[in-house]
Amino acid sequence: MADTAKSGEAIIRLENIVKRFGGAEALSGASLTVRRGSVHGLVGQNGAGKSTLIKLIAGLHRADEGTVEIDGKAYDRLTPHLVEELGVHFIHQDRLLVPTFTVGEALFLGRELRFPGTPFLDRAGMRRKSAEILERYFGLSLPHSALIAELSAAEKQIVQITRALIANPKVLVFDEPTAALVRREADLLFQLIRRLSAEGVTVLYISHYLGEIVDLCDTVTVLRNGRDVATLPVAETSAADIGALMVNRAIGELYPKPDVTPGEVVLDVENLALAGRFEAVSFRLRKGEVLGLTGLVGSGAKEVVRSLFGLDRPTGGTVRIKGETVFSADPAAATRRRLALVPEDRRRDGVALDLTVTENTTLASLDRFSRGIIDRSAERRQTENLVKRLEIKTDGVDALVKTLSGGNQQKVAIAKWLSRQSEIYLLDEPTVGVDIAAKVEIYRLIGELAERGAAVLVLSSDIEELLGVTDRILVFFRGSVTREFPSSETSPGEILADVTGAHETLRHAG
Template structure:
């Protein structure tokens, strides 16, 4: 056998220069991934770097537009889910993908039921015995066979999903953000299992934003940025800080408009706010004219806090004060009455109504201003919406155009325009520029500056760290349900924020 053949067989998975486009957007431009047999291989990159697209190509859910795929030395034009299963590649997904009203036993053997030889009858005893052996051997647990998946904890549901994969004798297991919703002891148990599987010859691909986990657990790491593979390194030759640096690019000064706003009086104060299993003991304030950033990994509690502030999820304890008065934000209507506005991350699902016009979307939260005795004042509506369209630079064929015909950036502007019409005083922006082009991003950054300049308080939840450092005054960093650091944006870097939010930075301290 030649040396090149030996090298080829050493890699169980080899992706070379993978290209993938979705319409005019290029998700992967030149992405490569080479995974050695019997190793734990980390895959990292910021949101939008191309990790999910690359893994969906591996799962057979997307077909690449270019590049080469080799599995165990064999070339493929594309993969399919059935082919992946035949080749022993299985996925432990972040959202668990289990049927809530199935029992543990039904979930474990769904699609691979054991039957009595020569009959269509299920051998339930054999299936249960095999499941109990795996659960005891790998997890040292015993799950009630008749318990419903929906009744299990997050860790227990993950155990069921991993056990399903182990029943198939996997060669490769892909873990997608497996510890996002786990507490520390559960995460440590998962790490021990992954190391054991590696020692038994199973190859692991481990995707995580927690770079300290990558550093501790993996043998090799691939870093993606903007659809390109920018590095593929042995863990012994890199560090979590170095990985963070490879994930970041661009000069902040080139992207973010400068603003000078004198901060006013305190408009929002949160004290001791807690919600069981989501976040605890959160304290912070917001002033008029201030842009406050929130960030943290999935499951950190930052997004849950935003939902609580808009009345979508209740807090268990603590206080919310607006303009120095205690308020109970039990539902969105009460939040809106307190002049709060939420621009959600899923603008198409929750931020705008795609089948209504631009004008109708902007008017929707403000109908009381345009109706009298049940009749709509069309002249005033047209005048006000036209002014907002001009002010925000919404690119549309007209105020009567359906929102679904607009680009993502312009849909986001419509979602913001809705609340400008109500003259809100506190804006909650959840990932305000996700999925939009750089030109639209800069326009939205400018708009955020204008909101602050007129005295509104703005809270931005974003996983784009360049964005946070570039446009905010302060940044609050959440980690596993706790607010652990408050940073002045002018005195920090994206590397530092990333290190704190991924648990790399030592001496994490809780903000009191």
């Protein structure tokens, strides 16, 4: 298969693509050549530019610079419709099927069959034909009257692929197709991709799971910071090598990390489980320690953090805070135990945009400032202290939080918990969407929290950042902690290999 791939001519070619959104460059000179008949993998970290590249091919974005060629012909005004006519079809991560439709209706929507010579739908014909196609390609037989809503995730995925197959595609683009599938279903999908490839369909396969890429693809292109850093034949590389290419190995002096000797255990998690999300998660967090959690979406890391704060109710295991067992799934109780959560979506959950800096800062600790009525001057004094300490850039403590930059909003979200005198901080993706200077300040703040004796848990998908700010890192993969790394002696590539399951061997069922 790899041989024919090398000899095939380019069916999709992107040259030196530049794409800007506002001031930011999402792609800065990326190129990609997919050859006819190949199974081509595309990998990169979040923000590397993968989805922008795919949307360019799909005709949803237009490049600012560079050329897009399909089948040897350059197009500067691609539309989704034109792309489909050229034979390029997309299998999106979210299955775009109408839940109240039967399988036949969903498959033929937009190109319905009619009784010849009438305007009326031939439902029986669509049913017969879809049953035939599903049987031939997938050996799948679904009940005649089955509605999309009644199908499993994998069956929906199959219906979506079949929709593309009916149109006789030349190229199929799979965007994270296994994200919602269990192993057995993913195996079925891989079998299918191999068979399609054998039938001459070109496949572009985007995935976070490096193991899948190595297993399935013959060629892989790695994107980093909006550029393609390498295109390699998979036979000559390994998941670990690909992982190393994905991350920037030069870690500068971004991470001012103070030396803190950890104190007593304040958070003791034992065999924590939430059915279907994560299982047997155990770890201890000490005073003055910064612990990192990482994993892909759905790996369970985020759900562990939510459970600790009482947003989800665990189905098993125990959590002890300062030696005291906690039972309730109750954020208010967690707050009383001096737990603080700084959520990922700060604009929605972290700060109240239409309130002032002062009001936000004291929101979680109003009891301290009120005896029936709020003591405004005490509130202001406290806020002014914190603004100074955290170096929050604001026009004053009475400025509305929505006028602050993203990084400073995040600092206000943290100040809220400092005011509450929290001792255990759960930070969920604390630097998402803030610029690099603000990131460094947030890193410094994390170090300062630890220095003052707080215990900090940082959940992040930015592995370099985690290595810089934490003492140790737990890696989550599909619902459990697969490994723990000491931050000072680990390279990003090693962690990424675990995050993406490169050490998982995939079953070869095809």
